[in-house]
Amino acid sequence: MSLRLQPVQVATGSGDAECHLVLSEGFLVAVLTRLSDDHEDRAGMWFLEAGFGRVDHPNPPTFNDLDEALSWIDRQLERAL
Template identity: 35%
Template structure:
């Protein structure tokens, strides 16, 4: 993914997130120069969630929220709608 532009006004950068020994694949979600969320890719077979994305932590309005998403695009769109809703067009 690298530095991918996945939703209007937002971009992501890959990172290893230290939630387990050795870390796990993750993405930092940025709005301009503000870190708004940390997403991790789920590698577990349990509950049919492998390959999905998890809101590990969010900042501001996302503080304390946790949620699974099927794709990174869905996750970033959701983050945008719940942090800066006026900047992100919602999908029908």
């Protein structure tokens, strides 16, 4: 499955400014946010701000980098195929 990132700004109410919409085949499947220094030991990691459909998660995970996040999203999307 091919994922495409689109940079956006999301009003999270914190210092988190770097965000990406994650699209799969033209559908929005997730929003990823890079955590700011406000998050101390998790600063610089990526957070699943929102997941849709098979990417929705009751305890949104954090990832060390975008590649890890995209791999996880890809696995979630392929789960039910």
